[in-house]
Amino acid sequence: MNDEFENVETLSVSERLAAEALIVDVDGFEGPLDLLLSLSRTQKVDLRKISVLNLAQQYLAFVEKAKALRLELAADYLVMAAWLAYLKSRLLLPPDPEEEGPSGEELAAHLAFQLERLQAMRDVAARLMARDRLGRDFFARGVPETVERVRKVRYTATLLDLMQGYARIRTRDEFRPFVMDRDSVYTMEEALDRMKGLIGFAGTWTDISSYLPDGWDSDPVKWRSATAATFAASLELVKEGRAELRQSETFAPIELRRRKDDDD
Amino acid sequence: MTDETEDHGDEADTPRESLFEAPPMGEQERMVEAVLFASAEPVTVRELTDRMPHGSDPAEALAHLRKRYEGRGVHLVRVGDAWAMRTAPDLGFLMQKETVETRKLSRAAIETLAIIAYHQPVTRAEIEEIRGVSVSRGTVDQLLEMEWIRFGRRKMTPGRPVTFVVTEDFLDHFGLENARDLPGLKELRAAGLLENRPPPGAGTPGPESDDDDEDDATEGQSELFED
């Protein structure tokens, strides 16, 4: 718009003022329909009796004036101008039976309808805004008591739940994963440890039962475990080449001694 | 097994409530009075039913209460499906201290609001068609933010555009029982100014003319405006 002003510098002051007024006017309108509605008021008749032809002429004159002042009108104003020029010609010329599409009268009627409808909306908007309004004319409770939302959770369980729960724990105890009861078990590792310590002194054949740890010969369960472990450990020592085993006959005591060449 | 357990629980619950008789109507009236009085927002009958003792009839209590407050400094008003207590409008002058400065609405916003109220459910394109200019996003946003409008059902027309309708807050703010009470609504309808008239020669007939879904699309509107 400022560029336009530079171009109008040659205009007289009054012309420029007029131009500015027009800009303000155009800016003040919310589009061509708003401008048309405003122009239609100058006809001072009921909107339903408005002369659309006159209105079209008024609008076109307005646009001409703007052009003369070299004001740049927004595109939609120019589109409307073109459309109204077309409408004007349709209204002025006798209807051409060849031509398809709506008649000039139909187009004019619709424009009149649009204007009337827009005006109606403006009227009711004003009536709406003039109503008694909450917070201005009538009021809500000043100290609203908030509704407390208490969410209570009630837990339930039945006797059955309880008993099943208990049964679950007890049976879990009974059937816990199998773990060897170590109390009366003498492992081969233990026997091996013990025998490795003692074997250095076994230069002569010795019954392996003498290698049993103290206190493991009275309880039969313990004795069985210790004997088995000691025997297995003896075999291991032989396999390592550190000892020799012999048995004179079936069920005779098994004897063990250090290998002669195992000096160190 | 679990089923049995739950059945058990239900049995314990069901008979308990029906053991109590609904309180007398006078008492119910007091209850409705207290609840509505305490709330700044309108309260629905449904909500009242939920909060009052089993077997209460808040609708009847409301009718009694409304009568009782007739002509008083405080009124019982209906807002859509809900009820609220509001000071009598003629006493607004006493409440300068309580007056809430409502945000100044632009002319565009006011017109848009009116169009939505009178034409709801209405699409943005329809609003633009009526105003003859495009509707700025800000205008709609402002109205949405104020909770005076909300999205309605989509139109059953090509593109299934969203529609806008006014809210209960809108009704509350403007002291309307429902959208049917909008000022001048009847006259506008009689004058055919609420019709969605397609421009002649637009080629495509308007959505109303031949769409099977027409009822669906306009239902809300007719619902609101038919009586």
Next chain:
Amino acid sequence: MTDETEDHGDEADTPRESLFEAPPMGEQERMVEAVLFASAEPVTVRELTDRMPHGSDPAEALAHLRKRYEGRGVHLVRVGDAWAMRTAPDLGFLMQKETVETRKLSRAAIETLAIIAYHQPVTRAEIEEIRGVSVSRGTVDQLLEMEWIRFGRRKMTPGRPVTFVVTEDFLDHFGLENARDLPGLKELRAAGLLENRPPPGAGTPGPESDDDDEDDATEGQSELFED
């Protein structure tokens, strides 16, 4: 109260030349009603006088209004020097929206509860030993809160740990006369309650295998309950 009200009234009565006649008392009552309703804070007689038309007598209007609201769902109450409307105290329950949600007790809570019931008085350490997992504070708190368990005597063992026992409420809820009425494992099995095989790997294989411990358990229980 009434006296004080009248004292305040004096202030209002102090002659002020007024060009206008005061509105009728009924109107004044409406005004006071509206102001008290809409005000966010209690309103003093002085404030009322300032707000109302010249020559009004808010103290008298208040007295009328107070009478009018007697026995209603809303009361006129005095707060210090000022007046306010409040919902009747007996209707406070309406201002609470209670939603009761029934939830099944968690497995951990049920197990803990069962151990307490079967082994009471029992310490937390004992519960943990029996369950094989530590007992969360929340679980015990929850049971205490539900008033299904309570603290029992301290154990006479090092550290004198607290014990837990079940309550009357617990017995009521489960329809037991006595915790000793709880069935032993043998009975549970007879009732088919142990057939529910937990998924493999849960560490609880079928019930068939071991009968010895069952008796043990029952024994332990009665032992515990004997004292």
